[in-house]
Amino acid sequence: MFTKLFRLSRDPELRYLTDGTAVMNLVCVYTYGKKGSDGKKPSQWFEISSWGKQAAGLHPYLHK
Numbered sequence: 001m002f003t004k005l006f007r008l009s010r011d012p013e014l015r016y017l018t019d020g021t022a023v024m025n026l027v028c029v030y031t032y033g034k035k036g037s038d039g040k041k042p043s044q045w046f047e048i049s050s051w052g053k054q055a056a057g058l059h060p061y062l063h064k
Helices: 052-061
Strands: 013-016 022-031 043-051
Touching (some): 043 052
Antiparallel strands (some): 013 022, 022 043
């Protein structure tokens, strides 16, 4: 379902803070609108951070 909304630009990065809290960072791209004169659709890039149990639980399922 998420592939209809956005695409991952690279595999998510999971790391742990010194207190054991999981942090997941991922970069996504969303394309929208009509193709321009160059033949490409406009894109919006954004970074997402997830913390704690949500980050550790989602990491195995998100991959490029």
